[in-house]
Amino acid sequence: MDTPPLSVLYIISGLKSGGRERQLVEILKNIDATKFRTGVISFGQDDAYNPIVKQHASWFIQLSKRPTRLEPFFTVPGALAAFKPDIIHTWDTLSGIYAWIPSRVTGKIIIDGSIRDAGVDKGINYKAKRLLLNHADAVVANSKAGLEAYRVKGNVVYNAINPKRFAARSPHEGLNMVMTANFSPYKDYQTFLEAAVELVGDNTISKVFLLGDGPARSFYMNWVSENFPGLSDRFIFPGSVKNVEEYLAQCDIGVLCSTPEFSEGLSNSVLEYMSAGLIPVATATGGTCEIVEHGVNGFLVKPRNASEIVHFTRLIAGNQELQQQLLAQNVKIMQENFSMEKNIGILEQLYLSLYHKSTR
Numbered sequence: 001m002d003t004p005p006l007s008v009l010y011i012i013s014g015l016k017s018g019g020r021e022r023q024l025v026e027i028l029k030n031i032d033a034t035k036f037r038t039g040v041i042s043f044g045q046d047d048a049y050n051p052i053v054k055q056h057a058s059w060f061i062q063l064s065k066r067p068t069r070l071e072p073f074f075t076v077p078g079a080l081a082a083f084k085p086d087i088i089h090t091w092d093t094l095s096g097i098y099a100w101i102p103s104r105v106t107g108k109i110i111i112d113g114s115i116r117d118a119g120v121d122k123g124i125n126y127k128a129k130r131l132l133l134n135h136a137d138a139v140v141a142n143s144k145a146g147l148e149a150y151r152v153k154g155n156v157v158y159n160a161i162n163p164k165r166f167a168a169r170s171p172h173e174g175l176n177m178v179m180t181a182n183f184s185p186y187k188d189y190q191t192f193l194e195a196a197v198e199l200v201g202d203n204t205i206s207k208v209f210l211l212g213d214g215p216a217r218s219f220y221m222n223w224v225s226e227n228f229p230g231l232s233d234r235f236i237f238p239g240s241v242k243n244v245e246e247y248l249a250q251c252d253i254g255v256l257c258s259t260p261e262f263s264e265g266l267s268n269s270v271l272e273y274m275s276a277g278l279i280p281v282a283t284a285t286g287g288t289c290e291i292v293e294h295g296v297n298g299f300l301v302k303p304r305n306a307s308e309i310v311h312f313t314r315l316i317a318g319n320q321e322l323q324q325q326l327l328a329q330n331v332k333i334m335q336e337n338f339s340m341e342k343n344i345g346i347l348e349q350l351y352l353s354l355y356h357k358s359t360r
């Protein structure tokens with residue numbers, strides 16, 4: 001008799017267009033449907049990824065956090081009873097809080113997948129996250145740096161990127177640069193723009209794309225236009241975009257400036273740069289050092305160091321042989337460490353192992 005598929009329930013605080021959410025979508029698209037039946041609980045309403053999650057998950061429900069954040073404590077148990085999961089995989093700390101009591105009461109396996117950073121949570125949030133991590137049946141992080149930051153043992157399942165997403169390179173004159181990140185305190189757009197202004201000013205870089213939205217976006221748009229009016233038309237601020245691949249196809253160097261205070265998990269942006277044929281230049285912090293090997297497939301720079309970004313960008317721009325060497329290593333690293341098949345395979349084996357262990 002055929003073995004029925006395991007039921008895996010993912011619980012996530014929302015499905016807005018971000019790296020964490022994209023990773024869940026890729027898992028739903030690529031997990032082996034003959035072995036796993038997938039369900040999703042989301043606490044977000046009318047989010048960007050809702051339609052695609054509905055399409056690929058076997059079961060999907062949206063639960064409200066309103067009028068107070070206490071609401072899910074009463075609605076999650078009923079949702080679990082409806083889906084009947086074998087394994088609950090929480091995607092963030094908030095979801096872990098809502099799922100913990102019903103998972104313990106019903107004896108379900110719970111996997112904490114909230115480590116997608118390398119130290120963003122501070123104070124009481126850090127303590128609450130560690131408490132949940134230490135009481136889960138298993139921990140899944142997307143970087144070794146994340147496990148170290150939260151001082152727990154767990155399984156590393158790297159973000160997986162589907163190379164078929166990325167469009168063919170678009171012809172363009174000169175070299176273009178991009179940074180893909182929200183305009184928030186977690187990212188250092190000030191350092192990036194200081195470097196970019198110098199590089200555009202001496203024509204090392206033709207255009208600069210700043211992909212993302214957030215509270216500081218208008219400030220930096222005004223900063224460029226007011227202080228560098230002669231260069232401002234070469235800085236493009238399209239906001240949050242769904243067609244990031246089309247922008248990356250026009251670029252050659254991808255930069256990610258992270259802050260020392262909040263570090264970095266495993267950056268989807270850097271992986272997307274590499275998949276799209278860009279050379280990464282990124283702050284040497286957190287999980288970024290697990291993707292970029294300095295001088296091998298890109299360059300790592302010190303935090304808040306615009307001069308190093310300028311130096312390495314000029315080095316790349318002036319040496320076509322170096323460009324080809326770095327790009328070739330990017331292809332190799334993506335295939336060896338960040339392929340969809342490898343990382344989703346690791347996750348599938350974890351699910352099966354935990355389930356068989358619980359049924360002995």
